[in-house]
Amino acid sequence: MKKKWLLPVFASFMIFSSLGINETEAASPSDLTKTALSYIGAPYKYGGTSITYGIDCSAYTQLVFSKLGVNLARSSSAQYAQGTAVSKSNLQIGDLVFFNTSGRGISHVGIYIGSGKFVSATTSRGVAVDSINDPYYWGNKYVGAKRVTNFTNEQVEQVKAETVNLEQFASRGEIAVELAKALGLDTTNTNSPFPDVSSSADYAGAATALNKMGVFEGNENGEFNPNAPITRGEIAKVLVVAFGLKQTGDVEQFNDVPSNHWAYEHVSILSSNKVTLGVGYGLFGVNDYVSMDQMDLFTERAKNLK
Incomplete structure (x- = not known):
């Protein structure tokens, strides 16, 4: 739950x-x-x-x-x-x-x-x-x-x-399930490397498969934090790694993601592939939490690039 x-x-x-x-x-x-x-x-x-x-x-x-x-x-x-x-x-x-x-x-x-x-x-x-x-x-x-x-x-x-x-926002566990389905991953192995992910959890197989791909890594304690929301900056990195995206075409410049920002490279790649167009007013909304509707849209656009 x-x-x-x-x-x-x-x-x-x-x-x-x-x-x-x-x-x-x-x-x-x-x-x-x-x-x-x-x-x-x-x-x-x-x-x-x-x-x-x-x-x-x-x-x-x-x-x-x-x-x-x-x-x-x-x-x-x-x-x-x-x-x-x-x-x-x-x-x-x-x-x-x-x-x-x-x-x-x-x-x-x-x-x-x-x-x-x-x-x-x-x-x-x-x-x-x-x-x-x-x-x-x-x-x-x-x-x-x-x-x-x-x-x-x-x-x-x-x-x-x-x-x-914050129930309106997507959790890391939900996002793992969504991504695993979109990528067609084998999620039968539920022996997760994350100490806070039980093998009986709905997202255990997805979290395990995505960890092997390098999409999701644990925090300083090795935890997955399955119930935590995820920011647009964080999801940019997740999507780029999950779908192996590369920069193509022009990059949208967002005022809240300068070139020295930790998420700049991944946001730029998403932008160049038109996976996301930002939230308006020249902003990406890098610290905003991602809703499930937004995640569905991002995933569908990334899938179409493959």
């Missing part, structure tokens, strides 16, 4: 104090969430501070909060010293969540976005959304949380009401 992810609908931006716990009277948790999610897919680089060229986990959280007028320390361990401790059962959107991934103390930080999810700069997928209770990795690495901003009760209640159901 597909998991339901709820993410806040976005409100307006604001400026608030940067000393101690920040009182956020003019903004809502949605402002923080929108900023955090706007960088989905940005590449990771140890010690990096650039969304374009690479950013690490603490630089990412520092950047997100700085956009809203909140000053955070540079390292994850130093950020852990800020704010007020919050129990896992009382987490609110905007809380910083910390993990021990190195075995030597605080080494990773992310931003809680509700519904058991957090967003952070990961080593293998760049900025991405994960489950805080993931039994295969994050759940066992969790250390604690700190609240560095205070939202009013009205703001917290409002963001609970203003939600978008």
